[in-house]
Amino acid sequence: MTYVQNTEQDQAEMLAAVGMASTDDLWKVIPDDCRFTGDLDVGPALDEDALVRHMRAIAKKNVAADALPSFLGAGAYRHFCPALVDNLVSRTEYWTAYTPYQPEASQGTLTTIYEFQTLMCRITGMEVANASVYDGATAVIEGVLLALRTKKKAKRVLASKGLHPDALAVLHTYLRHLDVELVELDLADGATPVDAVQGEDVAAVAFQSPNFHGVIEDVKGLCDATKALGALSVVSVDPISLSVLEAPGAQGADVVVGEGTPMGNEPWYGGPGFGFMCSRMDHVRQMPARIAGETVDGQGRRAVVLTFQTREQHIRRTKATSNICTSQQLMALRATIWSSLLGKEGFVELGKTNLSRAHYAAQRIASLPGWSLTYPDRSFFKEFSVTTPIPAAEVNRRLLEEHGILGGFDLGRVDPTRPNEWLVAVTDVVNREEIDRLVAALESLS
Amino acid sequence: MTTTDAPTHANDTGAACGATTGEQGPLTIFEKSSPGRRGVRVPTTDVPDVDPSSVLPEGATRTAKAELPEVGELGVLRHYTHLSTLNFSIANAFYPLGSCTMKYNPLVNEKVAALPGFAAMHPMQSEDQAQGFLELYWRLERLLCEVSGLHAASIHPTAGAHGELTALMVMRKYLDDHGGADRKVILIPDSAHGTNPASCTMAGFTTRELKSNDQGGVDMDALDEVLGPDVAGLMITNPSTLGLFEPNIRKICEKIHGVGGLVYMDGANMNAILGRTRPGDFGVDVMHFNLHKTFSQPHGGGGPGAGPIAVSEALSPYLPTPKVELVEGTGGGGAHGADPGPDATFRIVRCAEQSIGTTRGFLGNSGVVVRAYSYIRSLGERGLKRVSENAVLNANYLRVMLRDTYRVWFPGPCMHEFVATAKGMPNGIKATDVAKRLIDYGIHPPTIYFPLIVPEALMIEPTETESKETLDEFVAAMKAIHAEAESDPDVLHTAPHSRCIGRPDEVRAVKQPRVTV
Numbered sequence: 001m002t003y004v005q006n007t008e009q010d011q012a013e014m015l016a017a018v019g020m021a022s023t024d025d026l027w028k029v030i031p032d033d034c035r036f037t038g039d040l041d042v043g044p045a046l047d048e049d050a051l052v053r054h055m056r057a058i059a060k061k062n063v064a065a066d067a068l069p070s071f072l073g074a075g076a077y078r079h080f081c082p083a084l085v086d087n088l089v090s091r092t093e094y095w096t097a098y099t100p101y102q103p104e105a106s107q108g109t110l111t112t113i114y115e116f117q118t119l120m121c122r123i124t125g126m127e128v129a130n131a132s133v134y135d136g137a138t139a140v141i142e143g144v145l146l147a148l149r150t151k152k153k154a155k156r157v158l159a160s161k162g163l164h165p166d167a168l169a170v171l172h173t174y175l176r177h178l179d180v181e182l183v184e185l186d187l188a189d190g191a192t193p194v195d196a197v198q199g200e201d202v203a204a205v206a207f208q209s210p211n212f213h214g215v216i217e218d219v220k221g222l223c224d225a226t227k228a229l230g231a232l233s234v235v236s237v238d239p240i241s242l243s244v245l246e247a248p249g250a251q252g253a254d255v256v257v258g259e260g261t262p263m264g265n266e267p268w269y270g271g272p273g274f275g276f277m278c279s280r281m282d283h284v285r286q287m288p289a290r291i292a293g294e295t296v297d298g299q300g301r302r303a304v305v306l307t308f309q310t311r312e313q314h315i316r317r318t319k320a321t322s323n324i325c326t327s328q329q330l331m332a333l334r335a336t337i338w339s340s341l342l343g344k345e346g347f348v349e350l351g352k353t354n355l356s357r358a359h360y361a362a363q364r365i366a367s368l369p370g371w372s373l374t375y376p377d378r379s380f381f382k383e384f385s386v387t388t389p390i391p392a393a394e395v396n397r398r399l400l401e402e403h404g405i406l407g408g409f410d411l412g413r414v415d416p417t418r419p420n421e422w423l424v425a426v427t428d429v430v431n432r433e434e435i436d437r438l439v440a441a442l443e444s445l446s
Numbered sequence: 447m448t449t450t451d452a453p454t455h456a457n458d459t460g461a462a463c464g465a466t467t468g469e470q471g472p473l474t475i476f477e478k479s480s481p482g483r484r485g486v487r488v489p490t491t492d493v494p495d496v497d498p499s500s501v502l503p504e505g506a507t508r509t510a511k512a513e514l515p516e517v518g519e520l521g522v523l524r525h526y527t528h529l530s531t532l533n534f535s536i537a538n539a540f541y542p543l544g545s546c547t548m549k550y551n552p553l554v555n556e557k558v559a560a561l562p563g564f565a566a567m568h569p570m571q572s573e574d575q576a577q578g579f580l581e582l583y584w585r586l587e588r589l590l591c592e593v594s595g596l597h598a599a600s601i602h603p604t605a606g607a608h609g610e611l612t613a614l615m616v617m618r619k620y621l622d623d624h625g626g627a628d629r630k631v632i633l634i635p636d637s638a639h640g641t642n643p644a645s646c647t648m649a650g651f652t653t654r655e656l657k658s659n660d661q662g663g664v665d666m667d668a669l670d671e672v673l674g675p676d677v678a679g680l681m682i683t684n685p686s687t688l689g690l691f692e693p694n695i696r697k698i699c700e701k702i703h704g705v706g707g708l709v710y711m712d713g714a715n716m717n718a719i720l721g722r723t724r725p726g727d728f729g730v731d732v733m734h735f736n737l738h739k740t741f742s743q744p745h746g747g748g749g750p751g752a753g754p755i756a757v758s759e760a761l762s763p764y765l766p767t768p769k770v771e772l773v774e775g776t777g778g779g780g781a782h783g784a785d786p787g788p789d790a791t792f793r794i795v796r797c798a799e800q801s802i803g804t805t806r807g808f809l810g811n812s813g814v815v816v817r818a819y820s821y822i823r824s825l826g827e828r829g830l831k832r833v834s835e836n837a838v839l840n841a842n843y844l845r846v847m848l849r850d851t852y853r854v855w856f857p858g859p860c861m862h863e864f865v866a867t868a869k870g871m872p873n874g875i876k877a878t879d880v881a882k883r884l885i886d887y888g889i890h891p892p893t894i895y896f897p898l899i900v901p902e903a904l905m906i907e908p909t910e911t912e913s914k915e916t917l918d919e920f921v922a923a924m925k926a927i928h929a930e931a932e933s934d935p936d937v938l939h940t941a942p943h944s945r946c947i948g949r950p951d952e953v954r955a956v957k958q959p960r961v962t963v
Binding site for chain 2: 001002003004005006010011013014015017018019020023026027028029030031033034035036039040041042043044045046048051052054055056058059060061062063064065066067070072073074075076078080082084087088090091092093094095096097098099100101102103104105106107108109111112114115117118119121122123127128129131132134135136137138145164166167169170172173174176177178179216218219220242243244245246247250259266267268269270271272273274281284290291292293294295296297298299301302303304305307308310312313314315316317318319320322323324325326327328329330331333336337339340341342343344345346347348349350351352353355356357359360379396400406409428429431432435
C-alpha cells in the first residue's frame, strides 16, 4: 500500500524542475559512509484487507474486557460514555489538526481547550487548569515540580503510599535527577495519617483521594497540615468522585491533578488517556504545558489563544517551567463533550450510581463467610479493598475461567505481602445483575 | 486557485461565522446552557439509593454542584460540529507546518485501533490476557530498531519531549555506572527544538550551545572548543530543523565518543531518511521517534502521540520499565525480523536492576502503538522508502519553485523541509503577515519564527502524501502574497480576512488573563 500521490510522470517533472536526473540524486546530501543501501527487514507491504486480517489475528490474542462484567480498576476505570462522544471526535477537523499555533485557523480546538479548562476548574474548585498533560501519573510529578519551582529552597517532597504505584514510581524516577529527597508516608488503616505530614524543608506533599486502596483521605486535614509546613499540597483525585465528594479547592488544595480517562475515554490498555492539572492563579506562571486564554481581536470579537507562552520551552529553553510541548488534546476533547452531555445534574446522578452500586456490592461481598472489607472503618466511593479467604490471584483465575467475570485487582501484584487483598471497582457500567453474579460466583469459590 | 484569484471572503475550509458563532467570535458551550435542560440519560441506580452524606466522612460531601453546562443532546451535537468547522485540518487544507510532518492519517489505522481486542483492553489485565498487545509492542520495537539500526527500543514514553527526557535519564544512569558521574554538560546546536534544552534541565544536566556554521551544520572548530571531560553528550537533530543532513555526523559522533560522551539524536525528522540511512549505523547511541510524525498517528489538535526511544546495546539495560520481553525459549521461525513466530509468548518486566524506572502510568500509549504498527506494515520495505523519497522530492520541488520569490536561507538541496525567510519583503511585511494571509488562501501556514537562527523564518514541510497539484497551488499562493506585499500591503498587515476572528490581541491575554469562562 502507498499513501503517496505522486505519479511517475509527476516525479519526472519535479526532478526536472529541481535539476536532478533521478531520485537517487536526492540522497547525495547524505555522505556515502552514512548511506543505507540494503533492504529494511520489515516484512512485505500488506494491502488493506490483508492488514485488517493481520491486525485482527493479533487482537484475538487479547481477552477483550468489554464483553465481560469487569470489576477491574486500580487506576483505570470504564464509565458510561454516550455515543455522541465517539461521533464528534471522529470529525477529521478535530483529529487531524495539530496544536493551535495559528489561532485564526484553530478557534475550534482553542475554544474546546478553554471549555475544558473551565469545566476542570468547576469540578475541582480551582482557578486555573492547563490543557492537559500526559496522564495521571505524570500529572502528580508535574504538580510536585510546580511546588519545587515555587518553594525554590525546599528540597524535600512527602508522598503518600496511597498514591497509585505508577505515580509513586514516576516521582522516584524524576526526582532522582533533581537533587530532591522523596519521603514516602506509610498508611495507617488504609489512610495517610495527618500527623505524618511534618518535617522541614518540604516543598510539596502529594497524596491521592480516594487513594489507591479506594479509601477517601482527610483532604482538608492533609491540606491544612501541608500549609502549616509552608509547603504546597498536590492532591490527586478521581474526577468522577467529585460529583459527590467535596471539591479539593474548597478544602485548601494548592494543586489538583488526576487521570482524566474516566471522563469520556476508555482505559485503552493504558493510553492514550490524559492527565489534568489545576491550581490557583498565583501559580499560573509555574504551570507546565499549554494554557488557553480569552482575548479579543481587532474588532473586539472574542478570540481564544494559547497564552502565558513565555513559560514554555520554545521561548524559555533551559529555563522553561517544563519540557512539555503538547497535551493529550483529543482525549481532553472527549472529556469536554462528555461533560457537556452529562451536564450539571447528570454528573451528580452518575456519581450517585457509582456510590450506590459500589456500596451495594461491598455490603453483599462482606456478608459472605470468610470475605470482609479490608478497611471497614474507612469510607470509599467506587472502589474498595476486600480481604479474601483464598489468594486474590486464585479468585481472579477462577472467576474468569469458571464464570466469565473479570475480577478485581490482586494487590499481591504490587505488594507481595498482600496476596489476599483484592481491589474491587464497581462503576456505572456494572449493573445490579452483574454484581449479583459476582457475589454468587464468590460464594461458590470459598 | 490562480495567482489573480486573491481571496477576501470565507472559503470552503469552514471559516464562515455560523449562527452559533455570532458577531462576538466563537461562543462556548457554557453560553448555550439553560437551567434544567438535560442531555443524555446516565445509568440510574438499580440498587438501593445511598445518600452520600450517610457514607462519607463529615465535611467530605460536596456542598455545591459543579456548574457543568445544561444543554440538550442536539445542542451538543450542533455546538461541537460547528466548532470543528473553525479548524484547519489535514482533511480540508494543505498543512505544511515545518517539523510537524502533517501527512495523511490513513483511516484503516483508526479501524484496526477500534477492534475490541485492542480498544477494550484494561491495562491491569494479567499478562496472559494481553498477549496480543505484548506481541504488538514487541513487533513495533523490532521495527523501530530495524529502521534506526539500534539494538533495543522502549515505547513507554508518551510524547517526543517525554522520549527526550527518558533518553537523557538513560544516558545519565549509563554514565553514572561507567565512571562518568561528573559529566554534566550536554552540547546542543543552536538550531535545536526548544524541548531539547528544557529536557536536559529536567534530567539534571546543564547545556552548552553549539554554534552552527554558515552552511547550517555543526561548526567543527566550535565543537572542538567545547569538548572536554565534563561533556556527557551531544543532542542533535538530524536532519536538522533547517532540513539539512549533517555532513560531518560520523566525525561528530567519533569526536563525542572520543571524549567519553554519548550521542543523542532527536528523531523528529526521521520521515526524511526512512530506509536511506540509519542513526545506529553512523554512531548514534540513543534516539527518540515521534510516532505522530513519522508513523502517521493523527495529531489530534495537539496529542496524543508517543515518543519511543531506541538505544545501542550498551545502553539497553537502562531502558525504562515496564518493558515487554519475549519469554526465553519461545518464538522463532518468523517470516521477518519483526515476526516473533507462531509460538512466541511475552511477559512484562516491571523491575530491572539497571533500569531508570518508570516515567509514566502503565505500559504506554497503546492506541498509538496499534496505529503506528499498522502504518508500517501497510507500507512495507518499498513503501517506507517511497515515504522518504517523496517527502524529500516534494520539499526540494517547493524550495526550487519558491526560491526566486522567497530567499531560502540555506540554498542547497534540502531533505524533507527547508527554511525560507520573509526578511527583506516589501513594505515591512513579516513572516507572520505571510502566514496570516496564507490562511485566506485556504492553506495552513508553515511554522514561523523557528528555527531561531533564521530571521523571519518560514519553515516549510510538505510531506510525501501531497500531490504535485497541491504543491503548485501553494507556490501560486505564496507568489500571489509576495505580489500583494508590493501592491496592497495593508491586506497582508490585516490578514486574515476570511475567518470568524481577525488577529487576536495576545498581549491582552497575558495582561488581563482570563483562563476560564
